[in-house]
Every structure is written in structure tokens, then in C-alpha cells.
Amino acid sequence: MxxxxxxxTIERRLLVNYRIDPELVVRQLPEPFRPQLVSGWAVGxxxxxxxxxxxxxxxPSAVGITTENVAHRFAVEWDDDAGTxxxxxxxxxxxNSRVTALAGGRIFPGSHRLARFEVDERESELHxxxxxxxxxxxxxxxxxxSAEIEGELxxxxxxxxxxxRRGSLGxxxxxxxxxxxxxxxxxxxxxxxxxxxDGMRSSVFDDPTAFPKGSCALDFGLVMRDLxxxxxxxxxxxxPSNAATA
Numbered sequence: 001m002x003x004x005x006x007x008x009t010i011e012r013r014l015l016v017n018y019r020i021d022p023e024l025v026v027r028q029l030p031e032p033f034r035p036q037l038v039s040g041w042a043v044g045x046x047x048x049x050x051x052x053x054x055x056x057x058x059x060p061s062a063v064g065i066t067t068e069n070v071a072h073r074f075a076v077e078w079d080d081d082a083g084t085x086x087x088x089x090x091x092x093x094x095x096n097s098r099v100t101a102l103a104g105g106r107i108f109p110g111s112h113r114l115a116r117f118e119v120d121e122r123e124s125e126l127h128x129x130x131x132x133x134x135x136x137x138x139x140x141x142x143x144x145x146s147a148e149i150e151g152e153l154x155x156x157x158x159x160x161x162x163x164x165r166r167g168s169l170g171x172x173x174x175x176x177x178x179x180x181x182x183x184x185x186x187x188x189x190x191x192x193x194x195x196x197x198d199g200m201r202s203s204v205f206d207d208p209t210a211f212p213k214g215s216c217a218l219d220f221g222l223v224m225r226d227l228x229x230x231x232x233x234x235x236x237x238x239x240p241s242n243a244a245t246a
Contacts, residue, residue: 005057006231008064010049010187013224014126015164016141016197017045018205019153021215025074028210030180032237033076033089033171038153038163043075044216046139046202048128050119054100057230067097068117070130070139072204075167087169089180092204094132111174113137126195126223138203143221149194151220157194160222165190171237182234187227195221 019041026035035042049071053064073088094115095101101112115137118129124145131138154160171180197218205216 004233006054007057007059007061008051008054008229008231010224010227010229011052011066012048012050012121012126013227014048014128014141014143014195015045015192015222015224016048016143016200017043017151017153017219017221018216019151019219020044020211020217024211024215028074028091029076029089032078032080033074034078036075036077036086036167038075041153043153043163043219044205045073046141046205047071047073048130048141065097065099067095067100068119069093069095069097069100069112070115070117071170071172073170075163085169087167087171087182090170090172092137093172094130094137111172136203138201140199140201142198142200143195143223144198145223146194146196149220149222150196151218153219157192157222160220161190161192164192164222169234174236178238180237182236184232184234185229186232187229189227190224191227192222192224195223197221 022035022037022042025042025044049069052066053061054067055064071090071093073090076089077084077086093112095112096115096117101114113132113134115130115132120127126143129140149157149160168185169182171182174181200218205211
């Protein structure tokens, strides 16, 4: 069982976002989710996040650990008794931390696969590479901070930040094939800066069998730094046994 709350400092959170043909994203989602549309597009992306002082909420920060992690995400909505909800479906998480991988689903949200991370950060420039130990994931990104947000999805930085703030609830597959574990990111600040993506390679979003040429395009990037945060357990949703997990 996931602990009720995990505390940390988000030392760096780089969000690389794609605009995608909604019909293709439907195939990636388990029930009860459907794509959340922005300007007629579905929104997918990759979150490269370094967490410092990561520990259960009741544990002193001095004993927390630092981890590099990456998560693939799709913006989704679904209906429940309270109405239409928004959040993200996270089909896959990878980490460099054996502790996180072993404790995934019990202390940290969702199951995690082990991966090797190469990180080079110089002032406003970022270069990250990720390769999973099982060879199923290959990622790299080069980016630098920019004065203006790019892409077609949002007209302003404020609109983009509000989109992610509202979508702070994420669901991902757990050890049970018919259960999606929910966790909500809480932070007093959602301050972010635009980034220009100079290069991006993703074995997920570059896969032509899932996303044929022209159906999936890089749109914009954001970076968040040095934010105190908590991850709060939100329980689980039931999903069919054939839920997407890749």
C-alpha cells in the first residue's frame, strides 16, 4: 500500500510536451480515461524529474534520498459521481534508484523500472539521456531556457502552467493488472520557465507503429526548479485487465 504522503524537493522538473492525434491516444488509454483535448489535440509528454530529500512525509528531510526519474504521460479526463475530472495517465515510470524501484507502489507512487541516467546541466542548458536496464526505453533531450513559450497548444506561459496545475492527479498501473494507483502532486508554487527543445529522441513517441509520421509533434517545454512538494495518495481506480501498460 502506498504511504499517504511522500515529501521532497523538486530540484528540476523538465516537461517535454507533444501534440498528438486524439484517435491514436485513445488506443493508449485504459478505461475510464479519454484524451483531454487542447485546441483539438491530445497532449502527451515526458517528465524528467530530479527529486531531492525524498522520503515518507513523517521522516526528517536529512535522511531523504536524491533520485533521477522519468515518466511518460498523457493528459486525460474521466467522469465520476462528482462530474468530469482531469489529470494524467502515466503508463510508465523509470528511475535510477533501486530503493524507488523496490518500494514502488508501497512507498513511492506506481511501479518503476530501473534505468541509467546521464545528466549534464549548465546554467540554463539541459542535456539528459535515459536508457532502461531492460533495453525497452531510449530517451534523450537537449534544451535551454527561453523567454517565450513555443508551440501551438497554449497562447501564454500562464495558460500552460495552469494546465499542469489542474492536471496534478496522476494514475498509473500498479502490481494488479486491473488497478490504477492515484497520486496527487501538491506544491505551494507552480513557477515554471519556458524552454526551447533543441533535440528530443523518444523510443515511445518516435515509434511509427504507435504514432505514424505527422500524427505526433513536439510542441513546447517547461522547466520547474527548487520547489517543495508532496505526493499524496488518492486511492485507486479499477481498469480492465487489458489496460495499456507500455
